[in-house]
Amino acid sequence: MFYSFELEKFLEDLLPPRDELLLEMERVALGETIPVVTPAVGNYLQLLVETSGARSILEIGSAIGYSTVYLARGARQTGGKVLTLDMNRGRLERAVKYLQRADLGDLVEFRAENALKYLPRVSKKYDLVFVDAAKGEYLQYLELLIPLLSPGGLLVVDNVLFRGWVVPGSVFDSKYDKMVGAMRNFLRRLAGMPGFRVSILPLGDGLAIARRGE
Template sequence: MDLTKDLELYIEQNSEDEPEILAQLRRETYQKTTQPHMISGYLQGRILSIISKIINPNLIVEVGTFTGYSTLCLAEGLNKNGKIITIDKNLETSYIPEKYFRQSQFSNLINYKIGEAIEILPNIEDGIDLVFLDADKESYSDYINILLPKLKKGGIVLADNILWKGKVVGDAKDKKTEAIRKFNKMIKLNDSVEVVILPIRDGISIIRKK
């Protein structure tokens, strides 16, 4: 169902509090970026945090850092000796995540890489516990083909924007919509994983490697 503002507020009031550093980061994202809606935000951020805490990963890989909100949420669940590798190609906004990563308690656990994910991902070691995909939709299928062999058995991939504003069930023929449809179908037909799509915000797939 569509959430009203009152219902969204009720959910926030009855869910885990957002850490103050994330509230500050969210405000700065809306003040200083041209597409602040790209931030994970409160509800999705708390979901990323609690999934990460359940897994307690040693290695997280995030494709699509933006201003670093989701990175810090995912880092909350890291094993004390773990690390998160987060990748983004946008130099223009990189000063924001760099600032908040330095301020956070997870500064020593975050490896922030600026560049093309398709070139960086093949060099990441095997044994990934958790992946968060939130980058260019046209490359989702390419990213997952690189990452799945590196994912541990029982490892989890979270893929964002998987319903793409509802256009996946319409007649839209644009490249991004077609890419998301292709990705969803490919995952569904892949016998090495199991998947469920949650209708949260723009849709999140939870993909588990068998």
């Protein structure tokens, strides 16, 4: 494995302390096996919003709003706003409550929508887009999101190393063949996109950052 549990734990211990709300969300996500970003990825998302100065932020895949809290905390620094989508209405309703408890409700707009149906109707440009939804749909999101990125905008995508299985020669159950293949295709397309500078980091389950040229 490219990223050891010990290294992840060591890096997690160096993060700024999380407040009780984030810790509660982590416990809930773990208890209900809702996959959320690792604290290191959440921290990095907030840093990306703050350092890029992103003001219009779009998230695909809110779940219960754990990553949304980090994005919105970044947006509070930049004077920005977040639009977050999830096709699972029950999860999204829980996200609304958590963001209200975090006192960030006024910075976030929530939409219970399927991204594949919703994105073609969007005409607004976004400074930062965070993708963390159905892995098998990443290539489709990419094509729909490219026209929505502002010049200099960042596209940030989680789970791109898929437990390290994208690495040739990895051993995994054959039921994941299709998803691993889809993720490899996605990475090839992303890395080769003209007009973008791309960096892929072994943070959490793998994080890709693509910046559109000005």
